[in-house]
Amino acid sequence: xxxxKFKLYQHKxxxxxxxxxxxxxxxxxxxxxxHKRYYRMWGKHIRCAKLQAHIAKLRxxxxxxxxxxxxxxxxxxxxxxxxxxxxxKHNKKGVRPPGFKKVKKYxxxxxxxxxxxxxxxxxxxxxNKIYQFWKSREIEGTVKTLTIKRTPLGxxxxxxxxxxxxxxxxDDGSKSEVEIKTGKIAGFDFxxxxxxxxxxxxxxxxxxxFKQSLNAITKASRQHSKKLKGSTNRDEARKNLVRKYEDIxxxxxxWFWKLAHELTDEFDVLCFETLNLKxxxxxxxxxxxxxxxxxxxxxxxxVAKKKNKLLVFIDPWYPSSKTCSSCGHILETxxxxxxxxxxxxxxxxxxxxxxxxxNIQRVGSSTLGVGDVRQSQTAISV
Ligand SMILES: [Zn+2]
Numbered sequence: 001x002x003x004x005k006f007k008l009y010q011h012k013x014x015x016x017x018x019x020x021x022x023x024x025x026x027x028x029x030x031x032x033x034x035h036k037r038y039y040r041m042w043g044k045h046i047r048c049a050k051l052q053a054h055i056a057k058l059r060x061x062x063x064x065x066x067x068x069x070x071x072x073x074x075x076x077x078x079x080x081x082x083x084x085x086x087x088x089k090h091n092k093k094g095v096r097p098p099g100f101k102k103v104k105k106y107x108x109x110x111x112x113x114x115x116x117x118x119x120x121x122x123x124x125x126x127x128n129k130i131y132q133f134w135k136s137r138e139i140e141g142t143v144k145t146l147t148i149k150r151t152p153l154g155x156x157x158x159x160x161x162x163x164x165x166x167x168x169x170x171d172d173g174s175k176s177e178v179e180i181k182t183g184k185i186a187g188f189d190f191x192x193x194x195x196x197x198x199x200x201x202x203x204x205x206x207x208x209x210f211k212q213s214l215n216a217i218t219k220a221s222r223q224h225s226k227k228l229k230g231s232t233n234r235d236e237a238r239k240n241l242v243r244k245y246e247d248i249x250x251x252x253x254x255w256f257w258k259l260a261h262e263l264t265d266e267f268d269v270l271c272f273e274t275l276n277l278k279x280x281x282x283x284x285x286x287x288x289x290x291x292x293x294x295x296x297x298x299x300x301x302x303v304a305k306k307k308n309k310l311l312v313f314i315d316p317w318y319p320s321s322k323t324c325s326s327c328g329h330i331l332e333t334x335x336x337x338x339x340x341x342x343x344x345x346x347x348x349x350x351x352x353x354x355x356x357x358x359n360i361q362r363v364g365s366s367t368l369g370v371g372d373v374r375q376s377q378t379a380i381s382v
Contacts, residue, residue, distance in 0.1 A: 002141065002164040006133040008148075008156040016067070016129055021150050023068045025106025028076050031055065032100055035080065045088075048081040069115035069127065076109075108159075110147040118143070124158065133158050140164065152242045185269040185368075187361025189320065189353045190293050193339070196259075197353035199361040207255055213248050220244050256296045260303040268309055271364025272297065273356075274316040312364040324350060325358035 008014060031051060038046040052074055059065040059073060083098035091097075117125045122135040126148070141162035149157045187199040195206035220241040227234035263270060275293055304311050314320075322331040329345035339352050 001144070002162050004137060004139060004160045004162065006136060006158045006160070008158055009132040009134070010155075011131070013129055013131065014156050017126065017131070017148050017156055018150060018154075020067050020072070020109055020127070021106055021148065022103050023064055024072060024076060024109040025101060025103035027055065027059075027065060027068065027073060028080070028106065029100050029103070030058075031077060031080050032098060035084070035098075045084060048077055051081075052077045067127070068109060069111055071112045071115050072109040075112065105152075106150075108147050108149040110145050112145055116146050131158075153239055153246070182266060182268050184267045185271070185361060185365050186263075186267045187271040187357045187359070187364055189273070189356040189360060190275070191353045194353060197357045199354070199357040201354060203353070204259065207252075213244060217241070217244050217248075252292060253295070253299070256292075256299045257303070259296070260300040263300065264303050264307050264309045269312060269365070269368065270300070270304065270309065271312040271314060271360050273318070273320055273360055274313045276316045310368075312367060314360055314363045314367070318359075318363055320356040320359040320363075321352060323355075323359050324348065325355045325362070326350075 008017075034051065034054070035046055038044075055073055055077060056070065059070070065073070080098050087095050087097040089095075111126075115127065118139065119125055119130065122132050123130055124133065124146075125131075126146075139160055139162060141164045144161045144163055147159040147161075149159055151157065189197045191197060194203035196204040198204070220237070224234065224237040224241050227237050275297065301311055303309075319330055322334045323329070324331075324343040324346060326348040327343060327346035329343055331341070331344075334341065334352075340349060341352070342349050
């Protein structure tokens, strides 16, 4: 399964899609109301099939509801059902049942097999109207679902999920596919101080886009909260704020692409720890969202695949920070605040991040069967 995202051309016609999203929001809220009422009356959960049948009947008499395809309506019911099942299963862990949503903020609708048609080129027919999108890449494979999404700025995106056929053969990550160009292998450690520390000793600092733009955002958000609720000015201020946020994430993404290309130019094999984002968040707090490691890895994976480079992820439980990269001695504990430490066994002084990246490189290359590679300059023969 692959998810492709395309931006739709701005066009007056897009208002029909927006109307469909609004109608979906209205139907969604109606379903929630029905769920609540049913539970109050009968003390039990309304079955999904029953709800779907009821909504389908109502839809026949309501032209506004008919703007949304019948499949999208079914999808709404199924989504609510899923949310309820999640709630039944995990309510003790604090999961809440699905609730009402503001129609203005309702984001999307999803079609499965019917209600749309790709007309070739960059044209797609949704309902009975034709829309154009920025075709940034080919849509290969069988289309599973098509979702139209509305951003807070009112722009529309089309998200297509395809069942990608494995025809290229690169997918399996088989080791022989790696093109040996540089003959270099490196380990990387993500960190708070430096974004990435490479096993060759270089540190790549995060540009901290968020921090730079924090002032602009604080100002925009103050402007927003000062404006009268429901006023045009407030909506303008909201859009301004959203734009500021998007600006940051765009700049960050650009930087990620550039970095991904630099690293894959320099190395053939890149080793990382498998990210445990939840754990990192607990450990480091919310600053991690600014660093966005996960997003970077996705981009890097894509670039690496294009260039026939190999990414190796090592076991997240491997104690990369606590192990001495010189002698293999493992510390009992290592506080997050300690940046350098002396190994009690071999007396070598270890920089926390660099030491970790060396370990990651060593473990990563051992999984390749390359043996104990210490230097990133060591040639590899995969
Ligand atoms: Zn040691």
